[in-house]
Amino acid sequence: MEPQPMTMLLEAAALAMPRRLDPTDLMVETPGLVCLVGPNGSGKTSLLHALAGIGSPLGSVRIDGKDARRAGPAERRRLFAYLPANRDIAWPLTVRDVAGLGLGDYARAVDEALTTLELSAFADRRVDRLSTGERSRVLLARALAARPKLLLLDEPIANLDPLWQLRLMDILKAEAASGRAAIVALHDLDLAARYADRLIVMKNGQIIADGHPRALVAGPVIPAVFGIEHSEAGWSPAPHRTA
Numbered sequence: 001m002e003p004q005p006m007t008m009l010l011e012a013a014a015l016a017m018p019r020r021l022d023p024t025d026l027m028v029e030t031p032g033l034v035c036l037v038g039p040n041g042s043g044k045t046s047l048l049h050a051l052a053g054i055g056s057p058l059g060s061v062r063i064d065g066k067d068a069r070r071a072g073p074a075e076r077r078r079l080f081a082y083l084p085a086n087r088d089i090a091w092p093l094t095v096r097d098v099a100g101l102g103l104g105d106y107a108r109a110v111d112e113a114l115t116t117l118e119l120s121a122f123a124d125r126r127v128d129r130l131s132t133g134e135r136s137r138v139l140l141a142r143a144l145a146a147r148p149k150l151l152l153l154d155e156p157i158a159n160l161d162p163l164w165q166l167r168l169m170d171i172l173k174a175e176a177a178s179g180r181a182a183i184v185a186l187h188d189l190d191l192a193a194r195y196a197d198r199l200i201v202m203k204n205g206q207i208i209a210d211g212h213p214r215a216l217v218a219g220p221v222i223p224a225v226f227g228i229e230h231s232e233a234g235w236s237p238a239p240h241r242t243a
């Protein structure tokens with residue numbers, strides 16, 4: 001059987017944020033889990049912000065042919081969900097309330113997402129009384145519950161324990177396999193190499209490499225960008241930074 005053509009999902013044309021992100025063209029197709037890696041300050045959050053339309057970015061973003069910037073709130077929820085790096089929510093609301101914020105028609109999907117993130121037993125607890133990792137899972141549940149075409153996730157595994165880091169990457173892989181796209185900023189190169197379908201490497205507000213994760217992680221770009229080197233023991237600082 002002929003392979004099915006992939007759906008063009010996201011097209012970001014000359015997307016930029018002055019002083020934060022250089023003009024960037026990006027096309028992402030479904031299904032796909034795209035990991036963004038790069039040193040601190042390299043522009044991962046800025047790229048996610050620009051894609052999500054946060055902070056008056058320049059350029060245009062089209063998702064399945066629709067201009068994401070012109071979409072109304074309900075349409076935006078179907079197009080994409082954004083998980084910020086800062087999950088420090090201190091609202092006196094329950095887990096179920098927060099997971100369903102702005103998702104009035106999605107009660108069942110919210111319950112399913114709470115189950116996926118193993119939060120059902122917490123559903124009536126206040127989010128401001130949860131641990132940091134638990135709060136992260138609540139906001140992840142909200143992102144998944146909207147069932148958007150595109151997930152934009154900033155360091156979703158930060159604050160998660162090792163088991164939940166792996167579980168979340170499995171969940172994201174399954175989400176991508178079900179026809180979505182996810183663009184995920186990550187600092188863990190090994191998880192990025194293991195799970196991503198595509199790896200984008202950023203430096204100084206630019207995409208400097210974009211390709212197959214294992215090939216990129218085994219090649220010269222990552223060591224040069226981060227100033228690290230790989231051995232049997234894992235990653236370690238390179239004696240002399242080359243980038």
Ligand SMILES: Nc1ncnc2c1ncn2[C@@H]1O[C@H](COP(=O)(O)OP(=O)(O)OP(=O)(O)O)[C@@H](O)[C@H]1O
Pocket residue numbers: 019020038039040041042043044045046047
């Ligand atoms: N609100 C802002 N206004 C101006 N410059 C900003 C703003 N936020 C970030 N920057 C700058 O933009 C650059 C990219 O920051 P960004 O947060 O996108 O990096 P990052 O790759 O996500 O970093 P990290 O790994 O530390 O989260 C940095 O030099 C940062 O100082």
